[in-house]
Amino acid sequence: MNNNADISSNATPSFQIPKAYLRYVSILEFFSFKLAAAEITNRFFTPIPFKTPKREIPFIEQSKVEVIPVGKRQATLHTYGSGSKTAVFIHGWSGRGSQAYALAPVLVEAGYKVVAVTAPAHGDNPGKRTHMLQFADALKATGEHIGQIDALLAHSIGGAAAFNAVATGLDVKDLVILGAPSSILDVIDDFCTRLQLDDRYKKYIEHHLETHFYEDVEALSPRRRAAEISGIRGLIVHDKQDIDVGYEQAEALHQTWSGSKLLLTEGLGHRRILSDETVLNTVVEFLTSN
Known part of the structure; x- marks a missing residue:
């Protein structure tokens, strides 16, 4: 990849x-x-259980926590802020919803309520194995639980899940994809x-x-699903030094996602893209530009 x-x-x-x-x-x-x-x-199909870093603890402590069913599994929602618009964040493989710790405050300041989703078999949710389509199911279950989603922000494999959730019925206005693959076969190849x-x-x-x-x-794959979600505004953010998901994946997605915007960053890698000030400002500017 x-x-x-x-x-x-x-x-x-x-x-x-x-x-x-x-x-x-x-x-x-x-x-x-x-x-x-x-x-x-x-x-x-087995995510690696990483310990939650200290920088994410304040976000967890200041959020409302809910557990919702996802078929026979469960997802955990952390709701931060109380804006008139709703932004949903979903993490990548072996991640957690609290990775929205830097993103959430700037979105709240821009008028959003932020709902961070922790997918099945991730975080404190039970289970050892899961897959991308269960991520997508978690997003659709979140939509059913909270109602209108104004912005959906997704990192890594969560980005592939976001495309599949939207293509199969999840209603969102704006979609922001960060460090995500555009091809399922490339995910297999990389693994x-x-x-x-x-x-x-x-x-x-x-x-x-x-x-x-x-x-x-x-x-x-997102670059195939992109044709099915016309009418949704899209922003793709990817770092040129991402060695988990190469930035050519973002370029391929941008080519097939009509009307999408692409931001390529330098030196952030796969994870720091979620907390970089320039990226956060670009995301907020995009979401508030309608």
């Missing part, structure tokens, strides 16, 4: 694959490819590259997704 050649020294991936796990997969493969592939597929796996595993995961979820998995 990432072809960047100008990675800065302070750009680090969101997580590192332990060498012990790579050795474990190699041992499984020695005995059986199917056994190794089944383990890898389970890993593909397998990180784990040093060959094309057999890519095909295995793709086949699993198409067997259990959707017959054409790439049809769920």
